[in-house]
Amino acid sequence: MQTLANPARFVGLANAVLPFVWVATIILFAIGLYGAIVTSPPDYQQGETVRIMFVHVPAAWLALMVYTVMALASAVAIVFRHPLADVAAKTAAPIGATFTFLALATGSLWGKPMWGAWWVWDARLTSMFVLFLLYIGYMAVWQAIDEPHRAALVARIVALVGFVNIPIVKFSVTWWNSLHQPASVFRIDGPTIAPSMLWPLLVMGLAYTLLFLALHLVSIRAEVTARKIRQMRLAEIGER
Amino acid sequence: MSLILALIRRDLTLAFRQGGGVGTALGFFLTVVVLLPIGLGPDQALLQRLAPGALWIALLLAVLLSADRIFQQDYEDGSLDIMAMGPMPLELVALAKAIAHWLASSLPLAVAAPLLGFLINLDPAAILPLALAMGLGSVALSLLASIGAAVTVGLRRGGLLVSLLILPLYVPVLIFGVSASTAPGAGPDIATPSLLILSAMALASLVLSPLAAAAALRSYLK
Amino acid sequence: MDFAAAHVSFVIGAYALSAIALVGLTIQVITRDRALKAELRRLEEHRR
């Protein structure tokens, strides 16, 4: 039977790991927020608004990382035909979409004091927006096809096609942005930030990642239960 | 090779005999181009600056609109099953149908677009670069549209989903398409490099789109 | 952090929005998991 090959083993594993992941997430968030709000200094140029970086940058990292996880899971599903991989990709999408939305929202909140406009077609914000569309498109495929087996087959392709396009979009948007607008005034990336700002950023990044892991495990467990319920209902229809 | 031509020839006869295909796409394109000055106001200088971008967006939407015609009919009347059992792999069937769609609707639009440019005060010097860029870009547009068409072939109202899935993939084609259509002379020559990148994208989608489209079609044949 | 600095409302806004979104997502995921588990238990009792 090609239903979920070994869900019980996975659910058991998830139940064992989850408490530790939740605790670690909460601790890391506490440390990260403390570092972000209290210890790190205001920026000589931007003042306090630089603190938005601690919620914007991790969200942007997660937005990309989660799509990569979805593409990897889809590739595993194609190669090893493992139905749990499809469930992993499907459940990761809404979480990734939330992180992308957060990256866009906090980016816009950061842009307003910086450039005086809520939305600036800065290269990173624009490619982040396209990534958001890719997430919505992927989730729409699952919505549009009611039968999970067929939806999984199609969703894998959509995830991989989207993944192949992320670098292309990134390249073309950056090039396009440099064409229409001189390099944007504000650039914070790479090791140029002071260490006192760097460690809270990394801690927040780790906290976001662990939060994703926890939410992802719980969502997969829920999806496994949902599939079992669906099969029991179908079996009842079959018997009648 | 002759099998691909047989399929393309049949699709072209079908498209022209039913007439609907080319007509609606052209009609849609014309409406979009006419709506622009109405919406943005008749200011000639503004329209001239927007003209290449606007024509590209109209082309892109028109191609997308006619995308679901690529596989829909063959899926519904069972021809796709027989083709999947034919001597030619499904990937080449997808490629042939995408090329047929390009010849039947994208190319005529790419040729008509620059000629309709005068409606929105397109700079005459930009007509040739625009035609060249659109000719190349329309290949990528049709091929990418074939992925969307394949992904939504079995769905009742897949039209909306096609645009949602395919528009992000159109972003690079639009960016380099528009920059390849700028008239020479103004500013540094960005037309030729963009044209090269555009043709690179067209070639890449020539190879990759049939793979994705065939995989999606197989999941619907199951 | 100096709460009287310029644009501090944007910083608070960004943190508040992030908190609402992440906590909201967590609650939604957990409640869905609990609800489905309960329904599965109900279905299993019903079948026995």
Next chain:
Amino acid sequence: MVAFYSPFAIRYSPMQIIGQDLVCERGGRTVFHDVSFMVNRHELLQLTGPNGSGKSSLLRMIAGLNDPAAGTLNLDGGHADLTIGQQAHLIAHQEAVKLALTVAENLAFWAGFLGGGDVGNALAALDLTRLAHYPAGLLSAGQKRRLSLARLVLVPRLLWLLDEPTVGLDTASQQRLAGMMTEHLAKGGMIIAATHVALGLEPARRLDLGPRA
């Protein structure tokens, strides 16, 4: 392109299709399980079973359109480099007929696409010559069914997979179909037909997909 020639050239070598404990799944539900069958040259296998028992799914599985969840399916003897689907015709409820093309154009396309065949002879075999230049859209259901069956004569293929072939056919056409099937079997071909109506010829084997004990 694959060198494509009439499968009957290897007329006399032994040849059979064997299905072993096939399982078909659709939408999470098991349509059928542990189905085994064998068909030799000159043999007609008749599939029976209530609606939804998976007759069409089995035919599509043999045609290679959907792969079995479990079990094996292979053709001993045919062309090594061709799949079963490439050596078979599938005539299903959907007629694969383009309404905007004429009858002759429809067949000409399939001849070109599936690898050669004489359109005139196929039209004559199904008494469609008179309608050759009519657009398929004007045909009645029965005539469209005959146009779809004309593919069997148009491109010679070893295995015929027929899903309720007699639906919509008048008695004259049913006899003509029976004649075509008998001739195909005589020439060393194989047929798997899903039907409840007597086909006018005695099936060598039967397989019932209905609920078993």
